[in-house]
Amino acid sequence: MHTELMNLYYKAEENYLSNVDIKVLRHHVESLQQRLHTYEFLRDHEVEIFQPVADKLQKNYPTENPRTLEEVLRQSIALLRYAAMAMLLNNPEFLQHRLLEWLTGVVNAHQTQTVWTSCHDLLSARLKEMLTDAEQDLILPLLDHAQATLVGIPAVVSVQS
Numbered sequence: 334m335h336t337e338l339m340n341l342y343y344k345a346e347e348n349y350l351s352n353v354d355i356k357v358l359r360h361h362v363e364s365l366q367q368r369l370h371t372y373e374f375l376r377d378h379e380v381e382i383f384q385p386v387a388d389k390l391q392k393n394y395p396t397e398n399p400r401t402l403e404e405v406l407r408q409s410i411a412l413l414r415y416a417a418m419a420m421l422l423n424n425p426e427f428l429q430h431r432l433l434e435w436l437t438g439v440v441n442a443h444q445t446q447t448v449w450t451s452c453h454d455l456l457s458a459r460l461k462e463m464l465t466d467a468e469q470d471l472i473l474p475l476l477d478h479a480q481a482t483l484v485g486i487p488a489v490v491s492v493q494s
Contacts, residue, residue, distance in 0.1 A: 416475040453480040
């Protein structure tokens with residue numbers, strides 16, 4: 334989003350924006366409202382989102398080291414926060430550069446792909462319970478892309494603009 338808005342800004346230095354450019358700008362402003370609302374919801378309901386995920390993860394992995402489960406949950410919370418910011422910015426590369434580049438190595442080093450997959454599935458299911466379809470369309474593709482990256486599955490992220 335930032336790049337597209339900057340391009341409009343630079344165009345406006347030379348001429349007034351065309352009708353097409355104004356439509357693009359209007360779309361970004363309207364989209365930003367939905368993104369901001371979704372971001373605030375995720376921020377304000379983080380505990381409500383993750384408590385059932387944590388409980389089910391612990392139930393599904395009773396023999397797993399509690400520290401491992403705690404670390405996956407902590408990293409999953411960080412992932413949702415970064416994904417929410419990438420969604421707000423409409424910039425999937427933000428998530429890739431800020432989090433996934435180092436987190437993928439951590440997941441691989443600790444061999445937690447199975448727990449991550451389960452955590453991702455539980456988190457996605459929880460978000461589907463709590464978010465509208467439009468809100469899901471904004472955040473879930475980013476989380477799916479992150480999950481695919483973390484467990485080594487090639488994926489393409491499509492972000493709603």
